[in-house]
Amino acid sequence: MPRRIVNVGIVVAIVVLAVTTVGLLLGGSGGRDRASELQQRLRCPVCKSVSIDESQSQTAVAMRRAVAEQVAAGRGDAEIIGFFRARYGDWVLLDPPFRGTTALLWLLPAAATFVGVAALLARARRVVPPAAEISAADRARVATELARTRTAEQEP
Amino acid sequence: MTTAIPAAGWTGALLGLAASLVLAVLGFRAQRRPDAVKHRQLRVTVWLMLGGAALSMLALEVALFTDDFALAYVAETHARSSSLLFTFTTAWSGLGGSLVLWALVLAGYTAVVARGVHGTGDRLGTGALGVLGVVSSFFFGLITTAANPFEILADPPADGPGPNPLLRDHVMVAFHPPMLYLGYVGFTVPFAFAMSALLLRRGGVDWLRRTRRANLVAWSFLTGGLVLGGWWSYEVLGWGGFWAWDPVENAALIPWLVATAFIHSSVVQLRRGMLQAWNFVLVIATFALTILGTFLTRSSVVVSVHSFSQSAVGPALLGFFVLVVGGGFVLFALRGERVASLSAPESLASREGVFLVNNLLLSLLAFVVLLGTVYPILIEALTGSQVSVGRPYFDRMAVPIAFALLLAMGVGPVTPYRRATAAVLWARLRIPLLAASATAAALALAGIRSVSVVAVAFLATGIAASSARQLTVTAPSLHPRDVVRVLRSQRGYWGGQLAHLGVALVAVAIAISGGLADRATVTLGQGQSVRFAGYSVSFERTEQHRLADRSVTDAHIAFRADGKVIQVAQPRLSSFAGQRQAVGEPSVWSGPTRDIYVALADLSPGQVTLNLYRYPLMSWLWVGGLLVMAGGFWALGGRGRRRAEPGAPTPEEVPAHA
Numbered sequence: 001m002p003r004r005i006v007n008v009g010i011v012v013a014i015v016v017l018a019v020t021t022v023g024l025l026l027g028g029s030g031g032r033d034r035a036s037e038l039q040q041r042l043r044c045p046v047c048k049s050v051s052i053d054e055s056q057s058q059t060a061v062a063m064r065r066a067v068a069e070q071v072a073a074g075r076g077d078a079e080i081i082g083f084f085r086a087r088y089g090d091w092v093l094l095d096p097p098f099r100g101t102t103a104l105l106w107l108l109p110a111a112a113t114f115v116g117v118a119a120l121l122a123r124a125r126r127v128v129p130p131a132a133e134i135s136a137a138d139r140a141r142v143a144t145e146l147a148r149t150r151t152a153e154q155e156p
Numbered sequence: 157m158t159t160a161i162p163a164a165g166w167t168g169a170l171l172g173l174a175a176s177l178v179l180a181v182l183g184f185r186a187q188r189r190p191d192a193v194k195h196r197q198l199r200v201t202v203w204l205m206l207g208g209a210a211l212s213m214l215a216l217e218v219a220l221f222t223d224d225f226a227l228a229y230v231a232e233t234h235a236r237s238s239s240l241l242f243t244f245t246t247a248w249s250g251l252g253g254s255l256v257l258w259a260l261v262l263a264g265y266t267a268v269v270a271r272g273v274h275g276t277g278d279r280l281g282t283g284a285l286g287v288l289g290v291v292s293s294f295f296f297g298l299i300t301t302a303a304n305p306f307e308i309l310a311d312p313p314a315d316g317p318g319p320n321p322l323l324r325d326h327v328m329v330a331f332h333p334p335m336l337y338l339g340y341v342g343f344t345v346p347f348a349f350a351m352s353a354l355l356l357r358r359g360g361v362d363w364l365r366r367t368r369r370a371n372l373v374a375w376s377f378l379t380g381g382l383v384l385g386g387w388w389s390y391e392v393l394g395w396g397g398f399w400a401w402d403p404v405e406n407a408a409l410i411p412w413l414v415a416t417a418f419i420h421s422s423v424v425q426l427r428r429g430m431l432q433a434w435n436f437v438l439v440i441a442t443f444a445l446t447i448l449g450t451f452l453t454r455s456s457v458v459v460s461v462h463s464f465s466q467s468a469v470g471p472a473l474l475g476f477f478v479l480v481v482g483g484g485f486v487l488f489a490l491r492g493e494r495v496a497s498l499s500a501p502e503s504l505a506s507r508e509g510v511f512l513v514n515n516l517l518l519s520l521l522a523f524v525v526l527l528g529t530v531y532p533i534l535i536e537a538l539t540g541s542q543v544s545v546g547r548p549y550f551d552r553m554a555v556p557i558a559f560a561l562l563l564a565m566g567v568g569p570v571t572p573y574r575r576a577t578a579a580v581l582w583a584r585l586r587i588p589l590l591a592a593s594a595t596a597a598a599l600a601l602a603g604i605r606s607v608s609v610v611a612v613a614f615l616a617t618g619i620a621a622s623s624a625r626q627l628t629v630t631a632p633s634l635h636p637r638d639v640v641r642v643l644r645s646q647r648g649y650w651g652g653q654l655a656h657l658g659v660a661l662v663a664v665a666i667a668i669s670g671g672l673a674d675r676a677t678v679t680l681g682q683g684q685s686v687r688f689a690g691y692s693v694s695f696e697r698t699e700q701h702r703l704a705d706r707s708v709t710d711a712h713i714a715f716r717a718d719g720k721v722i723q724v725a726q727p728r729l730s731s732f733a734g735q736r737q738a739v740g741e742p743s744v745w746s747g748p749t750r751d752i753y754v755a756l757a758d759l760s761p762g763q764v765t766l767n768l769y770r771y772p773l774m775s776w777l778w779v780g781g782l783l784v785m786a787g788g789f790w791a792l793g794g795r796g797r798r799r800a801e802p803g804a805p806t807p808e809e810v811p812a813h814a
Contacts, residue, residue, distance in 0.1 A: 010586045017593035021614075024600035025607055043544045049402050051547060054395040056740075056757040056767060094546025102543055105531050109524050109553060116516045123500050123512065150632040 035071045039064055041095045042084055051094055159308060161219045162227050166306040168211030172259060173296035175205035176289050179266075183286025187355065190276040198285060202263075202270040205292060209263040212256050216247045216305060226312040229253055229305035235318030237705035237733065242324040248333050249319035251454060251469065252305025257334065259295045261341040265370065266292065269345055272366065280362060283352030284345070291344050294476050302468040318705060321732050321739040328388040336381030336408060340446045342374025343415060347443035347484075350436050354487045359432050359495030364422050367439075369792060371422075375415050376788030382408055383781030394727075394742040394755040396675070396769045398777070401550040406529040407449030410522050414442045417518035423648070424511045428573065433488075433496045434515070440484035445526070447477045452529075505576045510568035517561050524553040555608070562615040562663060565656045566592075566622050569649070588621035604672070612667035616660035623653045643790075651791025658783030665777035669751075674770040682762050689752060689770040691715040691722065698759065706732045711764050713743070713754055725754040727766070746775050 039053035044060040052060040052067075063084070070080045084092050096102040134142075179201045186193035219227045220234050220243050233250040234243065248257040266288045273281035299305070323329050346367040353363040385405070390398035399405060418438040421431045455470025501508045528545040535543050570584040595617040596610050604610060627650075628634065631642045643650045678686045678693075685694030696712040710728035714721050725743035732739070742755035751774035758765035 007582075007586070010590055014586075014589055014593045017590075017597040021593070021596045021600045021610060024597075025605060025610060041548050043546060048400075049544075049546065050395055050397075050400050054397055054400070056394065056755065061757070089542070091542040091544050094544050095548035095552075096543050096545055101535050101539060101541060102531075105527065105545065105549070108527055109520070112520055112523050116520060120504070120512055120516055 034077070035064075035068045038067050038071070038077060038080055041081065041093065042067070043088075043092050043094050045088060045092065159226070161215050161222070161224055162306045162308050165212045165215030165219070165227075166300075166304075168208045168213075168215060169256070169259075169296055169299045169304075169306065170208070172205050172208030172212065172263065173293060173300055175201050175208055176292035176296050179205060179289030180286050180293055181289070183282050183284070183289050184355075185286075186276045187279045187283035187286060187352065190279060190282070193276050193282070195274075195276050198273065198276070198282065199270060201289075202267055202285070205289075206263040206267045208296075209256070209260040212299070212306075213247065213260050216253055216256055217244065220244070220246055225314070225316060226309050227305070228307035228309055231309055231313050231316045233319050234316045235705055235733070236315050238318055238324060239704070241327065241330060242319065245323070245329045245333075246319050248337075249323045249329070250305070252299065252303045254333070254337075254454075255295060255299050255303050255469075256305060258337055258341060259292065259299060261334075261337045262288070262292050262295060262344060265342055265345050268370070269348070279356055280349065280352050280358065280366070283355050284348040287348035287351045288344060291348070294472075298469055298472060302472055317735060318732060321706075321730065321735050321737070322392065324705070324732075325730065325739060325741060326388060326392050328384055328391070332381055332384040332388055335377050335384060339374050339376075339378025339381050340408070340411070340449070342370055342377065343411060343439075343442045343446050345370035345374070346418075346439045350439040351484065351487065354436065354491045354495070357491055357494045361426055364425060364435065368422070371415070371419065372788050372792045375412070375419060376785045376792070378408065378412050378415070379781065379788060380785040382412060383778060383785065386781070387778050390774075391744055392741055394740050394767075396742075396753055396755060396767065401528070401547050403529050403533075404449070404453050406525050407445075407452045410526050410529070411442050411445040411449060413518050413522040413525070414438055414445060417515045417522070418442060420511050420518075421515050424508050428499065428501075428508050430499050430501065430508060431512075431515075433492050436488050436492070436495060438515075440480075440488060444477060444480045444484065445522075447473060447480055451477055503575050505571070505581075507568065507571045507573045507576075510564055510571050514561065514564050514568060517557050517564065521554060521557045521561075524557070525550065528553070558663065559611065559615070562612070562619065562660065565659065566615060566618040569653060569656070570622055570626055584625070585618075585622065587625055588618045591621040592618035606667075606671040609667045609671045612663050616664045619656055619660040623657060626653070647793055648791050651787045651789075651793075653787070654790055655784045655787025658780045658785075658787055661776055661780030661783060663780075665773050665780055669771040669774045669777065672772050674768075676768045677757065677765065678768065679758075679763065679765045685716075688768050689750070691717055691752075693766075693768065695764050695766075696724070698761075698764075706730045709759065711756060711759060711766075713764075713766065715745075715752070723752075725752070727754050727756045729756060729759055748775060749773065751775060 036053060040051045042052045042063065044050055044052045044055040044057060044063070046057050046059045047055045052063045066083075067080060070083065075083075081093070090096065096105060098106050179198070182193050182198055182201060186198065216227075216229065218224075219230050223230070223234070223236050225231045225234075229250055229252050233246050233253070238246065246253070248254045266285065269281070269284060269288060273285060276282055318324060346363075349363040349367045353359065385408070386398040389400070390396075415438075418435065421435055421438060424431045425435055451470060451473035454473060501512065503509060504512070528549055532543050532545055535541060566588065567581070567585065570581075572580060592614045596614040599610050599613055627639065627642065631638045674689060676686075676688055678688070680686060680693075680695040682695055682697065685692050687693070692715070694714050694716070696714050698709055698711050701708045701710070708728050708730045710726040713725040713727070715723040715725065723745050725745055727743040728741050730739045730741065740756050742753055745752040745754075749772065751769075751771045753767075753769040753771060755767040755769075756764065757767050
């Protein structure tokens with residue numbers, strides 16, 4: 001059947017394209033810019049709610065330099081973040097760590113997701129008897145009405 | 157002369173306050189006993205309220221244009237040297253004036269609602285006017301007390317400092333705030349009708365139908381306000397971005413998300429009679445969140461580019477927020493049972509099922525953004541310790557939800573109501589899926605290795621193709637006349653599709669401009685050059701200009717290709733008289749394929765330090781955002797849906813309890 005062939009063709013094409021895409025994405029690792037990633041996680045102490053990556057203030061420039069130097073010196077992410085945390089406190093971390101005062105920040109979204117999904121599933125699981133099949137006469141009526149609407153003159 | 161104008165403004169505000177209080181009383185009385193109040197009384201009250209607000213605004217403008225420094229607001233926010241445009245916009249550059257604009261917009265919406273109330277027999281309408289009266293009493297109350305812009309100074313200064321430098325440097329100040337207000341304030345109307353329906357114990361779709369226009373107008377303007385705000389931030393703040401997850405940006409985004417959820421869930425109620433109670437929740441939440449957002453902006457709890465100075469309106473707004481949340485949800489809890497819908501979706505694999513998923517996702521997103529925004533404030537208030545919640549947190553939470561939303565956007569609009577079989581979905585989605593896969597593969601083959609860019613392009617292509625396919629199978633032919641007829645016959649659906657297309661475009665622009673950006677920080681001596689984005693970039697000279705209210709230093713940065721100057725970027729530094737801090741303004745060279753953004757990091761004689769950015773496809777972000785807004789307006793256009801007959805009793809659509 002030609003229709004079936006079309007369907008199979010589309011499936012094959014989608015699979016081939018997907019495999020190509022995934023393969024290419026997995027194969028080539030775009031080198032990540034560690035310094036920039038770290039800079040985005042540190043808050044500029046003298047600005048208004050932006051990271052040092054985004055700020056042009058002198059403090060931010062100095063902090064960026066410090067990050068770059070430490071990355072070049074081969075220090076790990078945790079070490080570098082710890083360095084700034086020791087100087088400025090937790091406040092400097094735009095990505096708050098999970099602990100005492102910040103626990104709810106991570107637990108509440110998880111709880112909300114859980115409750116939301118549960119509510120959604122509970123709603124959908126209420127079994128509703130399937131609707132009766134539409135009779136042939138009704139089908140014909142729908143078809144005629146549809147044809148009439150489609151060929152109707154343009155609205156005034 | 158010096159006291160006549162403040163007196164007029166003050167009189168206007170008092171008139172507005174009195175009329176709002178009267179409207180609240182009359183509206184609720186008319187709702188309880190339709191015969192006790194005359195229709196004329198309601199109309200006159202509303203016109204007085206609008207007149208009072210207009211008089212206040214006019215007085216403020218006249219005072220600004222006549223340099224009437226005896227008025228406290230003028231003395232604080234105006235300078236003689238301000239240009240005409242910025243003198244005009246100064247009316248909402250400060251706290252008191254911005255509340256006058258707020259009250260004016262609210263009075264305007266109230267007048268539109270009053271036009272739709274054709275008699276006191278319309279109990280839903282009169283009750284809504286009562287609620288609007290309460291809300292406007294609060295805002296006129298603020299203008300006449302805590303944030304009074306019409307205070308008269310005994311010893312007027314000869315000149316003032318002018319508005320905040322950021323608010324007199326870009327034409328956007330004439331568009332972004334008023335648009336945002338039109339959006340923010342507009343959500344009062346659905347809230348008022350919802351409250352009125354709850355007071356009447358009347359669920360059903362009547363209140364939804366009657367607030368559809370106001371809700372869409374408000375949503376479209378808020379969309380526009382958000383987009384213009386992002387654009388403005390990108391054009392002037394100079395940090396190279398357009399969205400900082402700043403608390404006040406979030407304060408505008410959260411109601412937008414909830415209102416977007418409401419637009420979708422109201423369709424489910426209109427079509428399938430589900431989610432009645434949930435719609436009340438969303439409408440009350442949207443309005444409450446606009447008040448919370450106003451509180452965040454106008455009290456000094458957050459430090460932000462948007463914050464106004466400290467004042468007594470903060471506690472008042474917080475109190476009003478508590479009142480709205482408390483009153484709204486208590487009323488809802490008392491009446492919720494009466495308005496709950498009894499039907500549930502047959503299957504999650506159906507249009508209403510996808511709408512439910514959409515609502516879950518949008519509500520979650522709103523919740524997460526709200527949590528991240530207020531968490532540091534709450535922690536500091538409760539424990540005194542400071543925590544920061546910034547971009548990494550928001551990105552991590554928002555990006556997965558955004559991807560899920562994009563996916564739902566591609567699938568939902570072609571999913572049939574009630575029950576979708578795999579065969580139907582496959583038939584409708586196979587071509588979009590093929591197109592999306594082809595786009596993703598093409599990008600990967602072209603050497604793009606960013607997973608998020610490829611994934612967003614995949615989803616966006618899917619959304620566009622699914623929408624295009626739907627149009628081709630719905631239209632009788634591809635003749636433009638027929639296509640336009642289809643687009644006009646189902647404005648709600650196709651307006652929504654246009655908005656979806658806009659969102660897809662925004663997502664692509666965000667992913668590509670963020671994921672494939674180039675950035676460099678360079679220090680150049682005069683005459684030196686460096687290569688960036690395929691151009692030779694050189695520092696030519698600096699120029700000083702003296703303007704009426706500022707002195708401007710601009711650096712001339714030439715972009716050359718093959719030795720010819722293609723573009724001279726002029727990022728600049730402005731110093732305003734009476735303001736300490738100089739304001740830098742970047743230079744943005746926009747094009748359809750990429751923006752080149754030049755920001756001054758440091759400027760000293762003979763040497764300049766520049767931050768250079770190249771953002772691919774950046775301008776499409778604004779185009780996409782405006783498409784979303786256009787989608788909202790398209791859904792509005794044309795003849796309205798069936799309108800409830802004036803004064804006619806509306807059928808109770810709530811199923812009676814057994």
